[in-house]
Amino acid sequence: MTGANTARELHLPIPHEHRCFADHFPGAPLVPGALLLKWIMALLAEAGYKRVNYLKQVKFLAPVQPGDDLRICITPGPGTQTIGAIAYKGETLVLKGQFGCVYD
Template sequence: MWQSMELHFASDHPAMAGHFPSNPIVPGALMLDCVVAAVAGGVAGGAAVIRAAKFLHPVRPGERLDLRWQTQVNGAIKFECRLAGGGALALTGTLEISRP
């Protein structure tokens, strides 16, 4: 069963400064951090490992992403992020969460 939530990247977030002045995009590390926080948020003391990530479309400051994730049979968590409202696929990947 897929779970979902919306992610928002504020234009004034400190990570946006200088990334990139003439063509601003949300840093991939910030997107991945938000994905891990959303997916692993309910696991107290757990650690997340990103096994794969593929950036497919730039995300601009102020844009919103629809995040969906699903736990696979092997325990890995598959995720994908689309620009809000059924837009372009921006990020896909898998992660694992170790539980204490």
């Protein structure tokens, strides 16, 4: 993949009407952490990372709600198959983690 070893920024708009919000939680909807990771991994795949082999570390630091627009900063880590990801909504850090990926 061209640019796999360079930092980049991706955007993830959170839909208002996703079905998860009916159960998680009525009246105060939040994106479940597992779904947020699924969306981030899909976004990584669209950006040219074939697959995530493992999640080395992930911390959820703030809630993500319907209508949020996440800015995800991807930074290559040590080695060719490790990337760091941090996600912000506005100026608020909501997630940080390290992923092991295979590049195209």
